[in-house]
Amino acid sequence: MVCSICKETGHTAPSCNGQYITEWTERLRSLLITGYNNTAENDTAVKLWAQTATFNGPTLRRLLNNLNGVLYDKVRFVGRKLFNPEPKTKREFEYLITNFVRPTYQEQLMNERREVARFNSMKKKGSVDIPPPALTQQQQREKDFQRQIERQRQLRQLLSRQRQIRENDSQQQVERERQQQLKVQRLQQIIRQQQYFNTTQEQLINVLKIRLDKVEAKIKFQMVDDDADFFKEKDCTCCMNPLSQNNTFAFGCDHVICAECAPKVIKMKCPNCPTCRTQISTIKFTRNIPSITYNTLYSSI
Secondary structure: OEOOOOOOEOOOHHHOOOHHHHHHHHHHHHHHEOOOOOOHHHHHHHHHHHHHOOOOHHHHHHHHHHHHOOOOOOOOEOHHHHOOOOOOOHHHHHHHHHOOOOOOHHHHHHHHHHHHHHHHHHHHHOOOOOOOOOOOHHHHHHHHHHHHHHHHHHHHHHHHHHHHHHHHHHHHHHHHHHHHHHHHHHHHHHHHHHHHHHHHHHHHHHHHHHHHHHHHHHOEEEEOOOOOHHHHOOEOOOOOOEOOOOOEEEEOOOOEEEOOHHHHHHOOOOOEOOOOOOEOOEEEEOOOOOHHHHHHHHHOO
């Protein structure tokens, strides 16, 4: 490893004790500790160095660390107030050093003693928080490592929530599409049922028309004169009861039947003449048939 301050190997910037660090640490102590090698030449040199020198962040942190760990009389060390909070950049450090005015020894001593007394009084009353001890490098690395783990955990949680939201949106989209397909299928089923009903209804109407046409074409009623030859029969061929013109019907084959037997023959599955077995296509009657008898026979077809 190479130090970024002195460019030597074997150590890093946080532990560097090279000539540059040692020299300017001592000069800054002479500037900031009241009564410790204070000279006007040193003060001017330090302020000029702060304005003109070029150094990086590790150099600044190493200098501040050496100043915070000074073992001299801390009552006279004003750097604790001057560097609280610590400057983060070279510009801030330059501003503090350039505008620094060292208090006199007596003034500094009295201020520090009053500050210590006030702090002890507040500490006894419990109204002041004792600052925690400074962390070592190992503890700081562990703390940074734990912070990094926590950030990674939060990032994983965020990614997991985003993935879950996308999955939920995808599932909702799939469910909406499925519901839409079900609606389309139900509508198509209703249309098919309606078409089937219309087709069935049309078929039924056609069948009824065909049957009606067949019935009308199969059996026809025909009025004949009263002196027709087939009315000369005296008895019904089915029940053998006597016949008259007001209770007699004749088929197309000129065989006669009474008004009581005619509906029974017409209602048979295959209506044929009971005498010659000819299919009945015509029913003959005279004007002497009562309307009730005629309607009874006609309704039986």
